[in-house]
Amino acid sequence: MATNTGQMGYLPRGGAIFCTIPDILYLPELVFGGLVLSLVASTLIDPTFANPQAYVISVAIFCFIITFLWLLVFACGCHENRSSWASADVAYHGFAALLYLSASVLLAFVTIIFSQESLKDTLTYKLDIAAVVFSFFTTLLYVIHTVFSAIRWKSF
Template sequence: MSSSTSSSTLPSGLAVLTTFPDVLFIPEIIIGGLVWILVASSKVPYPMLQGWVMFVSVFCFVMSISLLCLYLCGAHGGGSCWVALDAICQCTAALFYLSAAVLEAYTTYSLGLFPILAHQYRENIAAVVFAFVATLLYVIHKVFSLLRWKSS
């Protein structure tokens, strides 16, 4: 894989799938979709907390797919404003996912206090793990996007 930090422009076309950090769009979409599915399939004991987790997972899923499609189509035109937009989107997603992962962990901890909800507890544990993995992916993507923005 070639490093995108040596170039200050965003790749377009299929080069998106071979450059780092843009290749992270694929695992971000997959892991974010798993968080979305796991939270949606569990019962919601705390609607406000898990509503935020659902919002974050759906928002980041749609944002990542949208950016990936724009980059694949070459709609960004290679402008420097797109490099800044990419950095802003990745910073926002990392911050949102960190807050969602912590809230989902709190919700799961609260469910663990009631042994009668064991099946629901396992689903939420999986959601917590995938939410923290998604957070890690977005943080890595954010760091390299910021480096690319700084060099542009």
């Protein structure tokens, strides 16, 4: 019987990762994580204010690199079909969702603070707003991936 999360007790390998629900989310996570990274990197950083944008960039870089490596592990079939890989998948995506949530909240806070000051021009403010929106969307993608990976992990 086919399910949305692939076959029960099965971790996909090769091209099959683009056919199962939790694994198909690797590409949107990479695309929107890259957008967050580029948008935050292109905004104005005020050196007189304790600005957490360096943390946001660090989270985006970390999650981008590890998600890409995780995608390669599954695509190349370097994993064994064991529950330890499924539990590691749940643990990583849960941790990434938590990191992105904290980074999104800090980025939204900084955007609100800077919107009340006259230091920002409208282009920089629009870049900050776009970064906040894409950051929360990337957080949502990681949360969805965590939920469906947990469902797959429970089937082992």
